[in-house]
Structures are given as C-alpha cells and as structure tokens.
Amino acid sequence: MDLLLLNGPNLNRLGKREPDVYGHETLEDIELRIRKLCMDQNVGLLCFQSNHEGALIDRIHQAADDGTYGIVFNPGAYTHTSIAIRDAIASVELPVVEVHISNIHKREPFRQQSMLAPVCVGQISGLGTDGYVLGATYLLDKMGRN
Numbered sequence: 849m850d851l852l853l854l855n856g857p858n859l860n861r862l863g864k865r866e867p868d869v870y871g872h873e874t875l876e877d878i879e880l881r882i883r884k885l886c887m888d889q890n891v892g893l894l895c896f897q898s899n900h901e902g903a904l905i906d907r908i909h910q911a912a913d914d915g916t917y918g919i920v921f922n923p924g925a926y927t928h929t930s931i932a933i934r935d936a937i938a939s940v941e942l943p944v945v946e947v948h949i950s951n952i953h954k955r956e957p958f959r960q961q962s963m964l965a966p967v968c969v970g971q972i973s974g975l976g977t978d979g980y981v982l983g984a985t986y987l988l989d990k991m992g993r994n
C-alpha cells in the first residue's frame with residue numbers, strides 16, 4: 849500500500865521565494881525526504897502537485913480507487929476557499945492529514961479558516977516542512993496498526 853503526498857497551488861515554487869515564510873527546501877527536497885521515510889517502512893510514495901482545483905479533486909478520487917492508504921495534503925490557498933475539495937475528501941474514506949508549512953492561525957484572517965479541517969483526520973500547521981514528515985509518520989504508524 850502507498851501513501852500519497854499531495855500539494856496544491858504554488859507549492860511547486862517552494863524554495864524559490866519567501867524563504868522567511870516557507871523555508872529554503874524545494875518541493876522535490878520534501879518529496880525525497882518523505883520517500884526515504886516511506887522506503888524505510890517498505891511503503892511506496894506517490895507524489896502529485898497541481899495548481900488546478902479539479903486536478904486535485906480527480907487525484908483524491910483516484911487515490912480512493914487505487915488502494916492508497918492515506919494522504920498527506922498541503923492544499924495551499926484552496927484550504928481557505930474550496931468547498932469542492934472538502935466534498936472530495938468527504939467522499940472518500942481515506943485518512944487525510946492537512947499540512948501547512950506556516951502557522952495559518954498566526955497569519956491574515958483569511959488564512960485562519962480551513963474549509964478542509966473538519967473532514968481531515970488532523971491538521972499540522974506552523975512546523976515548517978517537518979509538518980510533512982510528521983503527517984506521513986502518523987499515517988505510517990496508523991498503517992502498521994491496521
């Protein structure tokens with residue numbers, strides 16, 4: 849069984865701008881870290897990033913049908929706006945961990961609300977890119993307990 853690392857809009861630009869907010873790592877660096885973590889436990893990692901809401905929704909649906917165990921998901925700005933992504937998560941049985949590099953609760957008021965948190969198993973926010981590692985670790989542990 850695999851985990852899916854899913855990233856939303858603009859996260860393909862990580863490491864290129866705003867290092868004070870999002871750090872220096874690129875998305876490829878993050879994917880490599882999570883891939884190594886999964887490999888140590890003989891679990892595969894699928895990675896997908898899109899700047900398009902519908903593509904993210906299609907990928908969530910695909911994960912439900914292809915035997916993926918769970919999703920580590922940074923939805924980017926769709927976190928704050930997308931009822932469609934919320935409905936997609938609610939429409940699948942998979943555990944989804946919402947991850948934010950920055951602490952969205954310390955930022956502008958429009959970032960402090962997540963449309964998605966109520967349908968995710970949990971939210972990790974403000975721990976930098978380690979949040980992805982912590983989210984994946986949670987799912988790997990949960991997988992081992994099943």
Ligand code: CA2
Nearest residue numbers: 858861862865866924925948949950959
């Ligand atoms: O803190 C996070 O991880 C966010 O999900 C990042 C999103 C933002 O809209 C959310 O409110 C919080 C933005 C990702 C934009 O990524 C950039 C990467 C490089 C340079 C500028 C932005």
